[in-house]
Amino acid sequence: MVTDKPKLSFWQIWNMCFGFLGIQFAFALQNANVSRIFQTLGADMDLIPILWIAGPVTGLIVQPIVGHFSDKTWGKMGRRRPYFLYGAIVTSLALIAMPNSPYLWFAASMLWIMDAAINVSMQPFRALVGDNLPKSQQPTGFAVQSFFIGVGAVVASMLPWILAQYGVSNEAEAGAIPDTVRYAFYFGAVVLFLAVGWTVLRTREYSPEQLAAFEAAEKVERAPIQERAPELWLKGAVAWFLPALVGTGVIWALGLDKQLYILSISLLAFALLQAYVGQRRKAGKSHNGTDVVMADLYAMPDQMKRLALVQFFSWFALFAMWIYTTAAVTSVHYGTMDTSSAAYNEGANWVGMLFAGYNGFSAIAAMIIPMMVSAIGIRFSHSINLLLGAAGLASIMVIDDPAWLMLSMVGIGFAWASILSLPYALLAGVLPANKMGVFMGIFNLFLVIPQLLAASVLGMLLRVGFDNQPIYAMAIGAVSFGLAALSMLTVKKPEDELAAQAT
Known part of the structure; x- marks a missing residue:
């Protein structure tokens, strides 16, 4: 008789999550150093958010597609592991090329390639926890992922500073x-490939038939996904197309910030996708990957919709921090924006240490958060951690001594660990096994959409409202974290969501 999935040992969970060490190593190198690379290659402050758009756009495209196809994949390497491996290979090559960029356009291109490949590897890791672990162990699985994310990011963020302490040159000609x-990125390429390779070799996956049997044994009846009528798709296309068209015209006519085109073009693309699906439905054509992803987007469980709002505000705050912390700290705490100066590079290296700090604190938080959840539940735990993140970002504005900025990273570390684990633990238990990948990919769109919005409006907000001072991006991020904490209070308890699905 088939029962719930067998519990895995600690070391099995460890092996399954170890690849995240390498993925986050690459991600942290990117977050801590890409703005620095862009500025060094001549990017103006107004241009940096647009250059950072690579991450959101590639995530928007890649994550649901990879989720959909990994749900359908089954072969000698399993279901999710081929995506881990091939994404890691391409990311490693991009890491080697990125710091050797001769021109700004080349560095921006490498960021697009790196982000796409990281997403190919990263997205199926979330689904793997849902695939392999019973519900009782899923919070542990995501917490172990958060631990590896923290450890990998600590070392990666510190690497330029560490290398400087051992005599490697931290200055270069203009x-x-x-x-x-450069050497930090080379080291990251090796770590990424070896860590992901370990998970690929040391982890096994359940077949689609086994997963279906486990799901049937849960005896939870999920409402079938409702087909959306062709007319609704076409009406939706018009409803999104009109504001996109009007918005684009207003931006052009008034000469508004060009970054706003990111937002209007994104709306236009979504409208065209709905028109495409509506026409296919009207013609009675069989569903392709785009049809499935778009249909599932509109068929999200209620719990997923509520969590999506939480993720939206959380990731808007994170993106503001990643883009502007280097510029904020070097300009305010080190008093320079000259990228060739010793003071700027000292400040940029200290930002790497600060990013290492929040990731280190997140590794500690990953061990504390399960105790918080046991004491006060997932929802209140996540709200509290998001408020700690808000306090951390706000404190950057009032602390004068850059050494004390490490204290700000404690709150950000707790928020980061919580963002990477608790929403996924709430979500995984309410998703059907045969759509775990595509729904996780769609859920990650709500990490991507706020980044697109941030790339569109942050530069304008700072220039119009804050005299183009990057330190105020920290205040905007703090407010966004606070809104995420409030939104979390609308999320249902896991047992309430399952009961709602069964009725």
């Missing part, structure tokens, strides 16, 4: 990337 950054 337009050149310092050796500390």
